[in-house]
Amino acid sequence: MKKIVEIGGMSCAHCVKRVYEALNEIEGLKVKVNLKKGHAIIKSNMDIKDQDIQEKVENAGYKVLSIRDK
Numbered sequence: 574m575k576k577i578v579e580i581g582g583m584s585c586a587h588c589v590k591r592v593y594e595a596l597n598e599i600e601g602l603k604v605k606v607n608l609k610k611g612h613a614i615i616k617s618n619m620d621i622k623d624q625d626i627q628e629k630v631e632n633a634g635y636k637v638l639s640i641r642d643k
Contacts, residue, residue: 578613578626579638580606588635595633599625614643 580592589606592613596604603616615626627637 574618574620575614575616575643576621576623576626576640577643578615578630578640580611580613580630581636581638583608583611583635591633592630592635595629596626598629 578596583589583592583606586608589608593604593606596602596606596613596615599617599621601617601619602621604613605615606613613630615621623640626640630637
């Protein structure tokens with residue numbers, strides 16, 4: 574599974590770190606967060622629900638604009 578998560582509200586390296594740490598709480602996920610593009614790319618061998626991804630990002634204080642398969 575590979576997904577792109579468009580994230581609103583990230584404006585600095587601290588934001589990237591918060592999103593990265595929040596998403597890494599999901600077991601088995603590999604995460605890359607790109608501030609310039611405003612998204613995170615996540616990879617996993619397991620099936621992860623979009624709702625779980627969205628919940629982690631929003632609990633970190635950011636808005637999920639979209640989640641799409643890559």
